[in-house]
Amino acid sequence: MLSDEEWFQMQQCFELFKFKKGDILLDTNAICNFIGFVDIGIIRFFEIKDGNEKVTAFWFPDDFLSNYRSFLSGTKSTHYIEALSDGSYWRLSKEDLWRLFDDYPKIDRLGRKMAEYLYLIVAERLDNLLKQSPEERYKSLINNNSRLLQQVPQYMIASYLGVSAETLSRIRKRIYTK
Amino acid sequence: MLSDEEWFQMQQCFELFKFKKGDILLDTNAICNFIGFVDIGIIRFFEIKDGNEKVTAFWFPDDFLSNYRSFLSGTKSTHYIEALSDGSYWRLSKEDLWRLFDDYPKIDRLGRKMAEYLYLIVAERLDNLLKQSPEERYKSLINNNSRLLQQVPQYMIASYLGVSAETLSRIRKRIYTK
DNA sequence: ATAGTTTCTTGACGTTCGTCAAGAATATTG
DNA sequence: CAATATTCTTGACGAACGTCAAGAAACTAT
Numbered sequence: 001m002l003s004d005e006e007w008f009q010m011q012q013c014f015e016l017f018k019f020k021k022g023d024i025l026l027d028t029n030a031i032c033n034f035i036g037f038v039d040i041g042i043i044r045f046f047e048i049k050d051g052n053e054k055v056t057a058f059w060f061p062d063d064f065l066s067n068y069r070s071f072l073s074g075t076k077s078t079h080y081i082e083a084l085s086d087g088s089y090w091r092l093s094k095e096d097l098w099r100l101f102d103d104y105p106k107i108d109r110l111g112r113k114m115a116e117y118l119y120l121i122v123a124e125r126l127d128n129l130l131k132q133s134p135e136e137r138y139k140s141l142i143n144n145n146s147r148l149l150q151q152v153p154q155y156m157i158a159s160y161l162g163v164s165a166e167t168l169s170r171i172r173k174r175i176y177t178k
Numbered sequence: 179m180l181s182d183e184e185w186f187q188m189q190q191c192f193e194l195f196k197f198k199k200g201d202i203l204l205d206t207n208a209i210c211n212f213i214g215f216v217d218i219g220i221i222r223f224f225e226i227k228d229g230n231e232k233v234t235a236f237w238f239p240d241d242f243l244s245n246y247r248s249f250l251s252g253t254k255s256t257h258y259i260e261a262l263s264d265g266s267y268w269r270l271s272k273e274d275l276w277r278l279f280d281d282y283p284k285i286d287r288l289g290r291k292m293a294e295y296l297y298l299i300v301a302e303r304l305d306n307l308l309k310q311s312p313e314e315r316y317k318s319l320i321n322n323n324s325r326l327l328q329q330v331p332q333y334m335i336a337s338y339l340g341v342s343a344e345t346l347s348r349i350r351k352r353i354y355t356k
Numbered sequence: 357a358t359a360g361t362t363t364c365t366t367g368a369c370g371t372t373c374g375t376c377a378a379g380a381a382t383a384t385t386g
Numbered sequence: 387c388a389a390t391a392t393t394c395t396t397g398a399c400g401a402a403c404g405t406c407a408a409g410a411a412a413c414t415a416t
Binding site: 331332333343344347348350351 | 362363364365366
């Protein structure tokens, strides 16, 4: 889809960032001025409401990584991006991306595909949250996202599903004892 | 942002569709092959789960109108698009849009802006759903979307907020009697 | 105006959830 | 291996929600 020249120009702009478990890759109130892709490691995207963590997303290798809302709108992040393990990610600054979009129409189109793809992910998550019960959401996770269950603490998954840690523990008990 | 020529080409592709209250503009299991913009009227986007309606969105004049998930992914719609009043909307077929994207890079870029904008809307809605209580969500609606309260039946708003009609009735009682 | 339809409210009751607290299980570190 | 920290489970209890059913209120249409 892209020519060699276009790929080269894009690759030139990506920079590898290493991180340690617990590192904050984006703090609240900062404006997210980059997008990235996970190289190695696990990352979570969450906010804090009344002292409670609300996890919006987990990211694994090859996943898109950004506070895309803050990135697009230029508003301060309400969320943290935090490393759940050691690892690294490829980073592209907003400045460079805008320049690539201006200089190369095909990269601009790639940006459209990216936005469309990210729309699909979040729209599907919204739909599931509206129509499924917590138990159904957990079962979906078992079928579609089992690596998450193995590599992320359960209380974070609970938050991702929109329930308390205790409730998820009881959901699991319900499921696995019948 | 677009030249006269580009605007003209786009306008050529839009077609006005009239509808009556209760009309189904997109049925479940159909593939959404258009995007549109509301000209006149009110429209809702909803699905049915276990006999219950789950409203995902309401659209007013100038709002973007499509099952964008079905449109982008080419999968069958799980939702209905239904007219809540008489009205009309401007419609652009997928075929024409793809052609416009191919022929005019600036329209392609406009498509990126559109996808980005729609991402922001759904991402914010997801965030609110994860972090706010039903009562908080209703209060947000009062402040940010009051025309919705005046022009849409309350039981549909309840569904949009993710609660039963009775619960919203009780939330309103809680709020307005103290 | 009146009859019919739709929408909203209220009460009763059972279920699920959140919170707090304690302890068990698991993982990490020295 | 022992000590510590983290995560998970369980119980008890109260709050919020869903459902069913009945009636009130608002809206439509003739």
